[in-house]
Amino acid sequence: MTETPETITAAVLAIGDEILSGRTRDTNTGYIATFLTNLGIDLKEARTVADDEEAIVEAVNALRSRYTYVFTTGGIGPTHDDITADAMARAFGVGIDHDPRAVAMLKERFPDTELTEGRMRMARIPDGADLIANKLSKAPGFRLGNVHVMAGVPSIMQAMMDEIAPTLRTGVVMLSESIRADAKEGDIAVPLRDVQKAFPEVAIGSYPFSDEKGFNTNVVVRSRDEARLAEAAEAVRVMLAELKR
Template sequence: MSDKSVTAAVLVIGDEILSGRTRDANSHYIAHYLLQIGVETREIRVVPDVEAEIVTALDALRARYDYVFTTGGIGPTHDDITADAVAKAFDVEISEDPRAIALLLERIKPEDLNEARRRMARIPHGAALVTNPISKAPGFWIGNVIVMAGVPAIMQAMLDDVAPKLVRGAKILSETIDAPGVPEGAYAAGLTELAKAYPQVSIGSYPSLREGKFFNQVVLRGRDEAVLAEAAAKAKAMLAEVAASHSP
């Protein structure tokens, strides 16, 4: 475990996400999963199945964060170009990997391993494989980039495979305070002052609608349990005072 924060970005690849045809469930899952193990997701991007755009995004993200997790674009069809884009970003060759072929043959008969399916065995040189216990076609890990499938169940299995190998920072703790019936504008100034007093604590206000009424929550996050508890106590007192002044 690292004493410093460990950061990550998620790069979602696929025209189907941008067109609205497919709902992206992967980035939400990855961000929540990583948070539980001490890796903080700082950025999420979605790019189309265009090599130049994938390479540009990869180069920007891998230089900025400790890890970059990609999802999508490693299947057998012509628009699955993620592996080629990653190879180009790292300036390495790409070819069929005997390790990946062996994995595919655990599920596919040799006579059925056609050209399309063999595409899933093309791995950038120097990459480690990421296990896929569901359909066997592997993801891969090169540098600080971890390439996973777009199918949620497979992506989740791949994430389980790589998680034990990640460098982890101190776990981020959180405290949620309900503020029902209290308008954000009434406590915004109080939160601003609290944020200034506790710069090591992330403080956010999140409104929602429940049964036609606004229901607000204030969420505090930090790595120091004592400091977080102190900030949360002051937030609760401030919100209680505001609520009392707005009660009928």
């Protein structure tokens, strides 16, 4: 019997009133999704919550019990509404205080005279957490259990993901093939469903678009098994060819 490779799963939790109000567009989730896909990690869920401690605690505890990894963005800055670190401490039932390691990182960038009360908030880390280095602004993120807590600023978050990557368990990378249908989505819906039934272990999706020629559809076939991917893609092509006849 062939052993089935372990599936590594993840969730993203974006934290911030500014995202929910529309003032800030969340680009972090898309970046993390692509980053994890390239590591063979399946992003299964993405949530956005306000700067509300109850909401953060509830979401973190739900996601960390369900998935291999959780990645959070936002809410670890110097202002009064940056409450993610406190929420994480509460979610894990641990204390929180200024971490000497984090303080030392801040001192690499700021002289003592500029280490204000606000900036020192970025050195408050839950007890028992590992730090995630931040080569851009020095203020670290941290990891508690399977939860990785990162900044919301995209460039800093991306730098933190680079630091995190070597510590993650990875899976078999998902392969994909995109096929231009040259047909409208509604025209291929029923025969495409039949192809999906024939390849239940392969993910097949249809994505409508329009260009200068009018409405069209891309069919995307995804699988970790290269042979089954090729077979399913060929079945899609045969189906499309039969429709055109």
